[in-house]
Amino acid sequence: MTEPTRLTGGCQCGGVRYEIAAPPRGLYVCHCRECQKQSASAFGISVDVAADALRLSRGVPRSWSRPTPHGRLICHFCPDCGSRLWHQSDPPDGGVTIKGGSLDEPPDLSRAVHIWTKRKLAGVVIPEDAEQWPEEPDAR
Numbered sequence: 001m002t003e004p005t006r007l008t009g010g011c012q013c014g015g016v017r018y019e020i021a022a023p024p025r026g027l028y029v030c031h032c033r034e035c036q037k038q039s040a041s042a043f044g045i046s047v048d049v050a051a052d053a054l055r056l057s058r059g060v061p062r063s064w065s066r067p068t069p070h071g072r073l074i075c076h077f078c079p080d081c082g083s084r085l086w087h088q089s090d091p092p093d094g095g096v097t098i099k100g101g102s103l104d105e106p107p108d109l110s111r112a113v114h115i116w117t118k119r120k121l122a123g124v125v126i127p128e129d130a131e132q133w134p135e136e137p138d139a140r
Contacts, residue, residue, distance in 0.1 A: 007049075008057075009103040011078035011085060015059045018085065018098075022053035025095065027107055031124070032116035034066075038075070038084055042121045045100025047107055051088065054096055061085055113137070 007024070010017035026048035035044030061076040072090040077083060087097045100107045114126050118134040126132060 007047075007098075007103060007105070009085070009098065010058070011061075011081050011083035011102065013078060013081035013083070015080045016056070016061050016078045016083075016085060017058035019055050019057050020049050020053050020098065021055065022050050024049055027100075027109070027112045028097070029109060029112045029114045029126075030116050031114065031118075031120040033119055035116070036119075036121070039099075039101070042124050045107060045109070045112070046087070046097035047100055047103065048095055048097050051092065051094055051096045054086070054098075065090065 007020040008018070009020075024047045028046045028048065030044045030046060031042070032044075036042065038044055059078070062079040063074050063076050065072045065074045067073075068089075070089070074088045074090050076085045076088070078085065083102060084099045085102050086099060089095075110127070111130075113131045113133070114120075115133045115137060116135055117126065117132050120126070
């Protein structure tokens with residue numbers, strides 16, 4: 001992923017816009033069923049950034065939450081077009097994961113960490129040299 005000084009992004013209709021004033025801490029391609037459903041695709045792309053680096057520049061997102069093994073996941077999305085924008089843990093862990101497709105400049109996935117690979121759809125090819133985890137990296 002090219003790392004400009006300030007990442008920007010927003011929803012599909014442009015009603016919600018954001019800026020990120022710090023470099024990403026990580027880049028993940030998640031093959032879990034939740035990400036497949038949320039993205040309506042083969043996987044979800046998450047760009048991990050510090051929560052205090054995220055600033056709204058237009059609009060107000062809505063949120064929905066779901067339980068996780070460690071608490072809840074708060075999912076922020078545009079109230080008009082429904083585009084998912086970022087996720088945040090509850091209790092907070094100091095970070096947010098920006099949905100990769102919402103960034104103005106798409107992330108370069110060549111160095112992404114692939115997680116939940118045991119749920120990968122048949123036919124999806126993960127680069128041989130990519131870091132891979134059958135579940136969450138901390139679920140060892």
